[in-house]
Amino acid sequence: MASTDPLLGGKEEEEGGGEVRRARRWWVGRVVDTEEAWAQTRFAVPMVLTNMSYYAIPLVSVMFSGHLGDVHLAGATLGNSWATVTGYAFVTGMSGALETLCGQAYGARMYRMLGLYLQSSLLMSAAVSVLVSALWCFTEPLLLLLRQDPAVSAAASAFVRAQVPGLFAFSFLQCLLRYLQTQSVVAPLVACSLAPFLLHVALAHLLVNALGLGLAGAGAAVSITFWASCLMLLAYVLRSERFAETWNGFSAEAFRFVVPTIKLATPSAVMVCLEYWAFELLVLIAGLLPNPTVSTSLIAMCSSTEAIAYMITYGFSAAVSTRVSNEIGAGNVEGAKNAVAVTLKLSVFLAAAFVLLLGFGHGLWAGLFSGSAIIAAEFAAVAPLMMASILLDSAQGVLSGVARGCGWQHLAAVTNLVAFYVIGMPLSIFFAFKLKWYTKGLWMGLICGLTCQTCTLMVITARTKWSKIVDAMQEKKASYVA
Template sequence: MTSSGGAEAAKSPLLERNAAAAEGWLNKVIDVEEAKDQIFFALPLILTNVAYYFIPLVSVMFAGHLGELELAGSNLANSWAAVTGFALMVGLSGALETLCGQGFGAKMYRMLGIYLQASCIITLIFTIAVSVLWWYSDIVLTLLHQEPQIAKAAGLYLKYLIPGLFAYGILQNILRFLQTQSVIIPLVVCSLVPLALHVGIAYALVHWTTLEYKGAPLAASISLWISVLMLGLYVLKAKKFEETWEGFSSESLSHTFTNLKIALPSAAMVCLEYWAFEILVLLAGLMPNSEITTSLVAMCVNTEAISYMIAYGLSAAASTRVSNELGAGNPNRARRAMAVTLKLTILLALCVVLALFFGHNLWASLFSDSPVIINAFATMTPLLVLSILCDFVQGILSGVARGCGWQHLAVYINLGTYYLIGMPIAALLGFKFKLHAKGLWIGLICGLTVQMIGLLLLTKFTKWTRIEFSHDSAHKILEEDV
């Protein structure tokens, strides 16, 4: 017993030294504490993002079971809603990632509520404009050479989704307001609960009322408003927001223009990227065997979108950490936080692409039972792996750009890489060299790669900035060499 105890005592310092050495080596590779914080921050945001993605999707599923016309109409409406409305709302709210994030870091807490109100005013104006477009979407879609019956069904669906657009715009602003304060668990609750309720609401409106097809989009609108009310009540009642939300103020009107100068480039960043993927689907429809090619490209686009939801959590973490540190006047810590996020992203991306590489047939079978399409998807998988890797990295760098307030620079990168490089190469390889779906996706990879490089150069050579708030609530951008 004594000799055994002595041996253990002799070994314990060695074990402690080994553990310390291992921990020291790991800290050299990555800041462990920073990585833990970002992972715990990102995971709830991933769940939140997925929940809000599925609310309109569940409505499409219920509508699709009513018949082929309803399936086609609801899918077309959902795509049109994402392209013209939902993506725009996400982009406009990106201004708060800069303003609220840096304001919170600078401890100018009162300004967060002011900027939230200013952003909601901007969102309301754009939502009214998009609502007019949605109201006449059947005419617009017919002019875009969609089947008249399907266009009419999509137009009807969108009319009942208009209330949901108003809710979605406000929702995105509240999400950014909370995210920049590192308040994330309530976001999960206020997204998963409405999603669970949504299934019941959609079923009831579609099958238990005379609304039927119209009940599906109306259910999505109701569920999104439930989420807005839950989050709104939380902000109003929780004591932790006493400093950041002091009630409605007319002062927000004076900050609307400042917010708009960041919101418009931010919206352009998101929309330009989103539209590029939709253009690929449209180009696929112009090719020989368009049904197979369109289905294949649409599957790849959906796979990329679902994968990006995972990266979005870390992108939001990067944006929040960078904006908070810059607001606090710590640009070097902001850079370190970005470096940690990039390392985590690469690890996460490798896990995703490995799962896709080995399970592509199983994944493809969820979309289609056709052996032709499943085999074609297998040939696309190596290209899809490359695009996902690039998309993960550029997603984090885009988050850094939002945190720093570089949206006006990033929008030029997105415009040039997707529309002057990616789409022309896609069209050339797809049509001229007859590579079809592979050619389209290679063009996209070219665009993503150059975009990633452009954003890397932006973070490397652009002067990092912070927002400096004065006592009269005005602010200006101060440049700091890093």
């Protein structure tokens, strides 16, 4: 063969290879809109990284607290759960109103409204943070009322009270995140979350170990870190030219939109909190089973695994919320429908990959949480149920994102109430105690709730009259003054 001859044949082979590649692309294109899928992935990955960073910040403080002693670890763990279910989850849910308001306004090119909606949401978040802070000041007596150990309750109170300033920062932070997210500005979010996370590790070491401030220092580190991240995002918005149309400075006009924001934010917070609380309730119920140490540890492991898997779903939930709200604002019904279909396929596919890894590596995964052979064996028995719940959670997460994008958070809130507290929790108790399936029974009840939730949201999405939502948005646009 001459040196100039192709290694794999002549032009015919090259053309044949091109036909194969085109056929492969055609097959993939039949399964999923590749252009939309790539756009969704580029949006979702930064959101996943951002969410993981914020999730890890209080977790690092809990880890540092654990080196102070068993009571400190128990107090920080209990305090972290208390702060999440009574504060952080609530303000995160309330910020979901901006996914509807800002997302649709941006798609409709009503750019000035984004700044006004952001300001009204910040005002609302500040008021809510004041109320939650008052609740946090009574953490110890409330935990004692819930029959928690006195020493652990006192430790949890010290950890939580130091996070009161951080609650305000976190609530403002969530509003800024949604404001940027709805404009598809996600790359800067990674820098403004990863950098504070790295700062937090050093800060927690300084306050807890070097200065010996204990649990109060661990909580204060969380507050300082959240404020650092909040100020970074605020500085970015104020100094960047790309927000010249959507941010015109502070305006008294924002007060006009506080009530409409609250009307969307309240059901948005309820839909988030109801799901958070369901997982926390499972841990509490597990403590009433015959072997509470093993059962509580096992359910806590399962909940943590579910939360980690959901971080992937969260990115696509944010992506579909933004795409749907933007397309509704632009009056593009088909674009919104296509975004829903693509995101649902991507999320379930990635959840299936996670499930396969869990199925083959559940022993190694359990070893990261506990060295107990009993807990590892119990986790192996529950793993198939975990796989089912993760797949369901991946679907409902995307559908919940569609709910936020469309603005029917009230329907999702009612769905979650019925799914988890009328169906899921009662069945968990029945399976665990009456049928004596114990931890398996608890998780099976949760799966029943997730199934009900996912199917209901799927039906609502399928039967949604998209044209009515678009028409309502066009009416708003007609009365808009730039």
